[in-house]
Amino acid sequence: MSRLPDESDFRSRPTKRGSRPRTKQRPEHADAVSGFVIGVDRGRYTLLVGGEDVGGDSSAGADERTVTAMKARELGRTRVVCGDRVGIVSDVSGDAGTLARIVRIEERSSVLRRTADDTDPYERVIVANADQLVIVTALAEPEPRTRMIDRCVVAAYDAGMDVLLCLTKADLADPAPLRALYEPLGVSVVVTRRVPTTDDDWEIEPLDAVRDALAGRESVFVGHSGVGKSTLVNALVPDAGRATGVVNQVTGRGRQTSTSAVALRLPGGGWVIDTPGVRSFGLAHVEVDHLLSAFEDLAEVAAECPRGCTHLDDAPDCALDDWVTASPDAPTRDARAARVESFRRVLASRTGGA
Numbered sequence: 001m002s003r004l005p006d007e008s009d010f011r012s013r014p015t016k017r018g019s020r021p022r023t024k025q026r027p028e029h030a031d032a033v034s035g036f037v038i039g040v041d042r043g044r045y046t047l048l049v050g051g052e053d054v055g056g057d058s059s060a061g062a063d064e065r066t067v068t069a070m071k072a073r074e075l076g077r078t079r080v081v082c083g084d085r086v087g088i089v090s091d092v093s094g095d096a097g098t099l100a101r102i103v104r105i106e107e108r109s110s111v112l113r114r115t116a117d118d119t120d121p122y123e124r125v126i127v128a129n130a131d132q133l134v135i136v137t138a139l140a141e142p143e144p145r146t147r148m149i150d151r152c153v154v155a156a157y158d159a160g161m162d163v164l165l166c167l168t169k170a171d172l173a174d175p176a177p178l179r180a181l182y183e184p185l186g187v188s189v190v191v192t193r194r195v196p197t198t199d200d201d202w203e204i205e206p207l208d209a210v211r212d213a214l215a216g217r218e219s220v221f222v223g224h225s226g227v228g229k230s231t232l233v234n235a236l237v238p239d240a241g242r243a244t245g246v247v248n249q250v251t252g253r254g255r256q257t258s259t260s261a262v263a264l265r266l267p268g269g270g271w272v273i274d275t276p277g278v279r280s281f282g283l284a285h286v287e288v289d290h291l292l293s294a295f296e297d298l299a300e301v302a303a304e305c306p307r308g309c310t311h312l313d314d315a316p317d318c319a320l321d322d323w324v325t326a327s328p329d330a331p332t333r334d335a336r337a338a339r340v341e342s343f344r345r346v347l348a349s350r351t352g353g354a
C-alpha cells in the first residue's frame, strides 16, 4: 500500500535511520497507473508510463509512452519532482492534447534537497529516488571551487546518495591534487579530457569510464556554468539536445534550454538527471549526526566523543583525534589523518556560504 508523503516526512535519511514515517492508507484510486516523472514545467509533469518498471529498467517497454499530467488537488502542497514514481488516473493514453491526474506519490528511496541559503529553514526537494550525485568540475577554465564541491558532497551524503566527482578538461590541468583531496571522502573520481579527432573536431574521452560509473543508476548531474556539463551530457545521451556554450548576447551568460530538472535515458542503462538551475546547495537542513552517518568508520569512533562534541579541529577531547594518534603504523596514521581532515573540511563547509 502506498502512502502520501509530505515534505516533513523526508527530514531524515530513509536508508540509514530506523524509524519509518507514519503511513496514510489510501484505498481510493486502486486503478491508478504508475508513472516516472522525467520533467516538470510550471505545473505540467512529463511522465514515462508503461513497459516494465520504466524508472528502474532503462530499456523502453513495448507500450511505453510519454504522458502529460497535472497534480490532483488532493495532493495539496506536496511537491512532485523529477525522479518521483507516481500514480495517475483519468486519461493515461498519452495521446496529444490529453492530461492525466497525479493522485499519489510513491515512497521515495532518497530525496536530494537544498535550502535557499544556510539560514533559510525552508527546504526544497530537487530530485527524488536518485542514488548518485555527479559533481562535474573543470580542472581549469573555470578554476575548481573546492568549497562548492564540499558542499555538494554534504548535500549528497545527507540525501543518502553516493558521489561521483567528474573532473573535466584534464587536457588543461593535472587532476592529481583534486583526486587526492576527494578520494579520502569516499568519493569516486572519473577524469575526462578533450581530444582532437580531425582538424576542427574533437571528442570527450574516456566516455566508457563515465558510462561504467553511471550504468544502471539514477545519477543527478550538477555543475557550475562552463565546466562542460552539457558537453558531457550530450556525449552520453546523444539525443539530449542540451544547449552547450551558447552565450546570450544580452546578458553575456550561458543560455539554458530549461531551468528545471529533466531525466534522460542512458543508452547503456541508467538515467541522467540534469539540473540546469542548481548551482549551489544551502545546507541549513543538514545535521552533524546525519552527515556523520555517511562516514561509517568515523561514526563508530565518534560514538566515544564527549556529549555535544562538534568534532571540529578545536573540539576538546574529540575521539577522532585519539583515533589518529592511536594508529598502529605510519601509513595507517596518514590514511586516518586524511580521512578525519576531509570529514572536518566538509563539516565546516556547511556554514558560511558557497
Ligand SMILES: Nc1nc2c(ncn2[C@@H]2O[C@H](COP(=O)(O)OP(=O)(O)OP(=O)(O)O)[C@@H](O)[C@H]2O)c(=O)[nH]1
Pocket (backbone or CB within 6 Å): 168, 169, 170, 171, 172, 192, 193, 194, 204, 223, 224, 225, 226, 227, 228, 229, 230, 231, 232, 243, 244, 245, 246, 254, 255
Ligand atoms: N579544453 C576543454 N574544453 C572543454 C571540455 N569539455 C567542454 N569544454 C568546453 O567548455 C565550454 C563549456 O562547456 P559546456 O558544456 O557548455 O559547459 P556547461 O557546464 O554546460 O555550462 P553552461 O552551458 O553554462 O551550463 C565549451 O566551450 C566546451 O567546448 C574539455 O574536456 N576540455
Ligand SMILES: [Zn+2]
Pocket (backbone or CB within 6 Å): 302, 305, 306, 309, 310, 311, 312, 315, 317, 318, 319, 320
Ligand atoms: Zn568528536
